[in-house]
Amino acid sequence: MAMEHKAFLYRDIDDFLSVTVPYLKDGLANDQSVIAVVPEPRLTALRDVFAGPGQPIAFVDSAEFYRHPVRTLRDYQHVVKQSAPRRVCALAEPVWQGWDERQTLEWIRYESLINVVFASSGARALCPYDTGTLPPRVVAEAKRTHPLLLSSEHEGLNHEYVDPVTVGTACDRGPRTGRPRDAEYLPVAGADLHVLRAFVGERAARHGLPKRPAQNLVTAANEVAANALQHGTPPAGLWIWRDGDDVVCEIGDNGFWRPPPNPLTGFIPPETALQRGFGLWTVRLLVDLVEIQAGWDGTFVRLSVSRSASEPAGA
Amino acid sequence: METPWFAERPVGEVRPGDHGWLAYSGSEERDQVIGTFVREGLRTTEKVVYVTDAPAHRLPGVGPRHGIDVDAYSRAGQLRVISRRDACLDRRGGFEPAMMLDTLGREVDKAFDEGFRAVRLTTDYSWLLKPPGPPDLARMLGCEHRVGDAVSPSTMAMAICQIDRHALRPDELAALRDTHEVLVEVNPEYDDGILKIVRTFEPDGLRLEGELDAARHSVFAEQLAQVSTDRRRVHLDLSRLGFIDLGGLHLMARHATGLPAGEPLVLDHLAPDVENVIEMVGWHRLPGLVRGGRRTSPDPEGIT
Helix, strand or coil, X not given: CCCEXXXXXXXXXXXXXXXXXXXXXXXXXXXXXXXXXXXXCHHHHHHHHHCCCCCCCEEEEHHHHCCCHHHHHHHHXXXXXXXXXXXXXXXXXXCCCCCCHHHHHHHHHHHHHHHHHCCCCCCEEEEEEECCCCCHHHHHHXXXXXXXXXXXXXXXXCCCCCCHHHHHHHHCCCCCCCCCCCCEEEEECCCCCHHHHHHHHHHHHHCCCCHHHHHHHHHHHHHHHHHHHHHCCCCEEEEEEXXXXXXXXXXXXXXXXXXXXXXXXXXXXXXXXXXXXXHHHHHHHHCCEEEEEXXXXXXXXXXXXXXXXXXXXXX | CCCCCCEEEEHHHCCCCCEEEEEECCHHHHHHHHHHHHHHHHHCCCEEEEECCCCHHHCCCCEHHHCECHHHHHHCCCEEEECHHHHHECCCCCECHHHHHHHHHHHHHHHHHCCCCCEEEXXXXXXXXXXXXCCCHHHHHHHHHHHHHHHCCCCCEEEEEEEEHXXXXXXXXXXXXXXXCEEEECCCCEECCCEEEEEEECCEEEXXXXXXXXXXXXXXXXXXXXXXXXXXXXXXXXXXXXXXXXXXXXHHHHHHHCCCCCCCEEEECCCHXXXXXXXXXXXXXXXXEEECCCCCCCCHHHCC
């Protein structure tokens, strides 16, 4: 069953409630699995409307749920699977404050990926966008990432919708910064990556990454390096440096990534570890940002981890 | 929990002065450990003294299959099998610790006189603890303390005391274990300094220590396949595995999906870094893998 993914452009809390409350009630009336992921203070406003013993709506604070787009996609997929065979009716308002330019792009890509990951799930998602406070650019992108649109001027099919590959391509188009001169280098050669792990772990700690994110970076770098050794063309190497609050690790080799990666590569959660793409998807889960550059001069995979983000592990 | 004060050692690394302990779960484990102990002693021209009522050719680790000619070693005086009656039983057939100590002392002196550089002593005490009589634990504890006192300062004697772990309650087993300084286990199936793979017997499976990565996938797969015969449920003890790569998870899941229908591969005692990666991807993405026991602190031999 096709999914229903609708952006809802609202002006104020009354406007917000006038649409979301009937939406959630409709989900309940149709015996759907209803989840409302909304930031405060709207979360409390909705809770108040539905307060009562045994009310079946799962209320979640967006500030908890929207921290890392790849993990959020995984978590929504979990909700859909847990709810089956019932359809999911989700009210899903992402967080748009506090991200830098690159993170904002990743959340735009995320909204677009919803259309791919849940294409045949039968889920319904209504995504509220606050036109009063959000930057016009975020609202404009919402129109490119939602096939359905509800606003004061429009209801129904959204003619500005763009397919996810096109959206993703635009997200990847940004200028790629070079490596700083003080990046530390380690050649990647031979089959044994023990030295590489020790190198990355030690540098990550020295650059101030807490233990868990440092270990996640080690696992991710190990995976990318193992791929470079298995599928790439020597010489392969690893650079690591600090960029502001991020620790960045880049693994490169001289080969061409075949088939060439597209903007969806590694974003779609695999069913199991036995499927193709499990490795890269997990790498995307483990670190904050993965950027792939597959070009004429080789394949470069850049992994970034913030020193300050504290991310609870697991689903 | 206090740090254990005993050393854990594969049987191949038992050395003079070691008063070793083996609580075995079954004959397979006992034969592997004691068989190695006996065989390596004979091959390195150390003396082997075995207190048992079994005939020499029935000892673990010997016989034509292992390339050990029992009769030749016996004739040469390198292998000595002493019956319980001669070693440690009084006239009424009761266990006499003082006699056992005398026997050990005499055998060590004799081995020295014969020019052996080391002597390996072993016996299975399980018969003492099994019915009809009640297990005389206090007597055994006293005996073991004295054996320890005799062996530990020695520069040529090493001993392994065998006990069927099912012959005693866990607290009794722990009390007896604590009279030994060295816990003996099988030699690792593989150890390259980064990854160590050790066979476990109760439950059946493997213990992984160190780091599992692409360079070690094939050796791990091979060991996993070997232990997965005989239609038994296989457990992997991951309490000492500090790193697993994503290919390692893939390998385990692929192995598990090849097991007979519904038979899982059980992952016990996950170390935090490995558990974190598994929870990150979700257990449901690792078909056939299930979480087994949880243990936060090391528990040598899994007695408690």
